[in-house]
Amino acid sequence: MATDTKVAVFGLGSMGYGIASSLLRAGVITHGFDVVAEQVAKFHAEGGAIGTLSEIGPDLDAVVVVVLNAAQTEAVLFGENAVLPKLKPGAVVIACATVAPDFARAMASRCKEYGVHYLDAPISGGSIKAANGQLSYMASGSPEALLAARPVLDATAAKVFELGDEAGQGSAMKAVNQLLAGVHIAAMAEALTFGMTQGISAEKFLEVIPECAGTSWMLENRAPHIVEGDYTPHSSIDIWPKDLGIVLDIAKTAKFSAPITATALQQFLAASGSGLGQEDDAAIAKVYARNAGLTLPGQD
Amino acid sequence: MATDTKVAVFGLGSMGYGIASSLLRAGVITHGFDVVAEQVAKFHAEGGAIGTLSEIGPDLDAVVVVVLNAAQTEAVLFGENAVLPKLKPGAVVIACATVAPDFARAMASRCKEYGVHYLDAPISGGSIKAANGQLSYMASGSPEALLAARPVLDATAAKVFELGDEAGQGSAMKAVNQLLAGVHIAAMAEALTFGMTQGISAEKFLEVIPECAGTSWMLENRAPHIVEGDYTPHSSIDIWPKDLGIVLDIAKTAKFSAPITATALQQFLAASGSGLGQEDDAAIAKVYARNAGLTLPGQD
CATH class of the missing domain: 3.40.50.720 (NAD(P)-binding Rossmann-like Domain)
Structure with a gap:
């Protein structure tokens, strides 16, 4: 160079x-x-x-x-x-x-x-x-x-x-990736807290699921934040209403129905609306925990 | 032994x-x-x-x-x-x-x-x-x-x-894994077909996303079926209304709100209801493609 x-x-x-x-x-x-x-x-x-x-x-x-x-x-x-x-x-x-x-x-x-x-x-x-x-x-x-x-x-x-x-194809692939990344973070939180209602600790979830068919890149990257109770924002909640919003704007223009993306966006909005916008995006688990009366690791 | x-x-x-x-x-x-x-x-x-x-x-x-x-x-x-x-x-x-x-x-x-x-x-x-x-x-x-x-x-x-x-913990972890696996299959199909509306072919999706943060075990396992147009049922669509139904039954009993799981289940039901129940579960992409007027690989 x-x-x-x-x-x-x-x-x-x-x-x-x-x-x-x-x-x-x-x-x-x-x-x-x-x-x-x-x-x-x-x-x-x-x-x-x-x-x-x-x-x-x-x-x-x-x-x-x-x-x-x-x-x-x-x-x-x-x-x-x-x-x-x-x-x-x-x-x-x-x-x-x-x-x-x-x-x-x-x-x-x-x-x-x-x-x-x-x-x-x-x-x-x-x-x-x-x-x-x-x-x-x-x-x-x-x-x-x-x-x-x-x-x-x-x-x-x-x-x-x-x-x-041509410009545009890079952004289109990024939107596809963000759709998946956002949905996978929310799904990880949904599954982890669902497991807690059945007596499966966050630690046990993180021990088992990464070796099973239910794993994802985001799960392996973000679930440790929940297990450690550390919501230092490497990537914040507020990224997702923006990025999934872009995905849904593109989808609407293309008349494309994206119900799972839309649902994940609602969960990130609930996180942002309840004051978690500047926390790490793994804090979406707090929305699920609050709705289910669960106490996450590190919460008192 | x-x-x-x-x-x-x-x-x-x-x-x-x-x-x-x-x-x-x-x-x-x-x-x-x-x-x-x-x-x-x-x-x-x-x-x-x-x-x-x-x-x-x-x-x-x-x-x-x-x-x-x-x-x-x-x-x-x-x-x-x-x-x-x-x-x-x-x-x-x-x-x-x-x-x-x-x-x-x-x-x-x-x-x-x-x-x-x-x-x-x-x-x-x-x-x-x-x-x-x-x-x-x-x-x-x-x-x-x-x-x-x-x-x-x-x-x-x-x-x-x-x-x-005690019996029960194995089934609980399986339910957690099935929640994620089912959601990830549906999200893969949603993202792949969304990309198609933006000019990203299924082949290009499969080339790029497995190397990005949006990947999942299920994406890497099932997206090739769509790219190859091969819906031989290794695991069929009809597994998912059953397994996600079990997840949601457990969740309801625990008063646990699982909106992403519920949405994924609807997409599998739409697949089953439209005659795809005995096809490979990657055929959920056909629901998205039909709704968006897209033609998947191998379809005429």
């Missing part, structure tokens, strides 16, 4: 900070931007490059947008102090938020007006993999977009799924 | 036949009984022992009951031509059907009146693992029941989860 590659990462939350740090480790000149000044200062202290967007924009080879949703993505690219007018032609925008495929297509089209490539590139893997440069990207876009993004992908990804030469 | 162990297997369907065959291979004297005469004749041809229940009952060390449900289990043990009165004290009943924990407790209690041990031992793993003697048992019962069942478990199991010294 050329050490003169220059990248800016917009959004230094748990995922974006990991991406920016991985780029630094790979020797990439990396700028970090965030509305939270502490995150920017922390990144500067770790070696992040200095300079205002106006100063550095024309030198950037790639912009990675790791914000919460479509509205924030659009604001970064085209809102106040917009990135796009400051980029040189041939630069690439790597858009990582979970968004609707139609939105990704619209962004790609608007970037094209500036001669800037757009890689529709939602990510999967969580904050630890982000920090270790081991993310999965569900990427779609032109061959030129993929080529321009390669130095960033090389430094931050364990796996890049190349899903087609 | 003592080669003079004598076992009878009741129910020579795909699971029971595999258990009986595994016992034969291990050198156990094994009788097979089924209402379908062809299955019994086939088993005799493969080395199954000969003799009526009245003749062999007093010599049996273990009886394995691998029937469809609680009603059939009770009929075998205590119905017309009942097994229990013919067994010697100290024999063990190994009950493999998915049943409610209360039913398992009642059966154990009734067996005890005859001095017969009862192992609550639902199985998991499917017909191929059954044929290979590689099942998982979710077992609970007295130490004496477990000891008496050991020769059968050794010959037929890859894994025995010992879940407690």
Whole structure:
């Protein structure tokens, strides 16, 4: 990788900070931007490059947008102090938020007006993999977009799924993955607490089910949080009304009936509405426990 | 294992036949009984022992009951031509059907009146693992029941989860596992067909999702059936209204709200009601495809 590659990462939350740090480790000149000044200062202290967007924009080879949703993505690219007018032609925008495929297509089209490539590139893997440069990207876009993004992908990804030469396919696959991930978290909580009503402890559930046909990636990742009573938000409850909402918006437009997704969303809304929005998403188990009069591990 | 162990297997369907065959291979004297005469004749041809229940009952060390449900289990043990009165004290009943924990407790209690041990031992793993003697048992019962069942478990199991010294805990864990397994099959179908509405083929879904956080054991096992358009029933649709029905019956008794399970059950009922009951359970995807005007692989 050329050490003169220059990248800016917009959004230094748990995922974006990991991406920016991985780029630094790979020797990439990396700028970090965030509305939270502490995150920017922390990144500067770790070696992040200095300079205002106006100063550095024309030198950037790639912009990675790791914000919460479509509205924030659009604001970064085209809102106040917009990135796009400051980029040189041939630069690439790597858009990582979970968004609707139609939105990704619209962004790609608007970037094209500036001669800037757009890689529709939602990510999967969580904050630890982000920090270790081991993310999965569900990427779609032109061959030129993929080529321009390669130095960033090389430094931050364990796996890049190349899903087609148009923006939108990456976001579509991300939506499919989020549908499953969200449903599996809720189903894990439903099954774990159901078992508790029958005298099966959370510990016993976690001992047995991962070796049986009822297991899932999310179950094995999230059930330990419940067993340990640790709801430190690696991924928060409030992610899910957003992401499953995107899935159901896409589904509605396609006249696709998704009853299990819709039901899981209701359970996440009940969690959020009862004050659990900023806890780890495994806290959806608290909704089930409360409804059944159960006491989860670590609760008094 | 003592080669003079004598076992009878009741129910020579795909699971029971595999258990009986595994016992034969291990050198156990094994009788097979089924209402379908062809299955019994086939088993005799493969080395199954000969003799009526009245003749062999007093010599049996273990009886394995691998029937469809609680009603059939009770009929075998205590119905017309009942097994229990013919067994010697100290024999063990190994009950493999998915049943409610209360039913398992009642059966154990009734067996005890005859001095017969009862192992609550639902199985998991499917017909191929059954044929290979590689099942998982979710077992609970007295130490004496477990000891008496050991020769059968050794010959037929890859894994025995010992879940407690009373009947009921095995069935409870099986219910937890079936909740998850059924929901995951339905969620897989919902996600796969949702992806199709967004231009993601079933093949691409199967290529990407098993490497992502949205995967599950059932997804990886069942999605290939859809990709191949092969609905040969390894496990049929009609299993699920039964097993998720048992889950919801238990849940209702415990006043436990299980909305995702209830929703998945509705989708399996829609599959069964539209004539798919005897197809592989992956055929639940046909309900989603029909509702969305999609054509699955292999459909014309």
